[in-house]
Amino acid sequence: MAFALGEHSLEAAPWQQLQPLLDACFPRPPRNVFERVLAASHRRQRLWIAAAQGGELLGMVMLCPHSKGGHLDNLAVAPQARGQGVGKALVHRLIADTSPAGPGMVSLTTRIPEFFEPLGFQHCGQLADGSTAMMVLLPQTPSITAR
Numbered sequence: 001m002a003f004a005l006g007e008h009s010l011e012a013a014p015w016q017q018l019q020p021l022l023d024a025c026f027p028r029p030p031r032n033v034f035e036r037v038l039a040a041s042h043r044r045q046r047l048w049i050a051a052a053q054g055g056e057l058l059g060m061v062m063l064c065p066h067s068k069g070g071h072l073d074n075l076a077v078a079p080q081a082r083g084q085g086v087g088k089a090l091v092h093r094l095i096a097d098t099s100p101a102g103p104g105m106v107s108l109t110t111r112i113p114e115f116f117e118p119l120g121f122q123h124c125g126q127l128a129d130g131s132t133a134m135m136v137l138l139p140q141t142p143s144i145t146a147r
């Protein structure tokens, strides 16, 4: 069978055809996969900022969300604000705000795994650029089972 392949813009996706496809491939219950796909298609990166009372920017962290949590990126604390718990607080907050209704995880790559180990992240392996891949499993809601 000959067929063509290509990336498609999410904004112009043929949702009316994709829904029956997903319904046929992922019968519900346990969950409506089409609704999850639709919701995920509107996701953008998330950003958390730490600021001093006077408004001075102290630090930031970002998350690229996915259906099971997301990938942590761009953790940065201003040099003058380091060593006071800002970085740790940003990661804790990101994890707390990211926990999905069901099972989930946050991944990252880093050159300072020692910083993330006490925060619960486990080593997954080494990338070719020398950075370390890590992930933490998020707290699960007991009533929801993974597929």
Ligand SMILES: CC(C)(COP(=O)(O)OP(=O)(O)OC[C@H]1O[C@@H](n2cnc3c(N)ncnc32)[C@H](O)[C@@H]1OP(=O)(O)O)[C@@H](O)C(=O)NCCC(=O)NCCS
Residues within 6 Å of the ligand: 074, 075, 076, 077, 078, 081, 082, 083, 084, 085, 086, 087, 088, 089, 109, 110, 111, 112, 114, 115
């Ligand atoms: C790494 C960084 C985010 C840490 O921010 P911070 O606000 O100084 O960190 P915290 O004060 O919250 O430190 C929390 C703990 O991590 C430790 N820690 C801090 N920086 C660390 C580092 N570079 N390596 C290992 N451990 C570190 C602290 O000693 C502290 O330990 P404790 O809880 O036992 O006291 C900050 O130094 C930074 O922005 N660095 C440059 C950018 C960078 O490397 N980002 C990470 C990319 S993945």
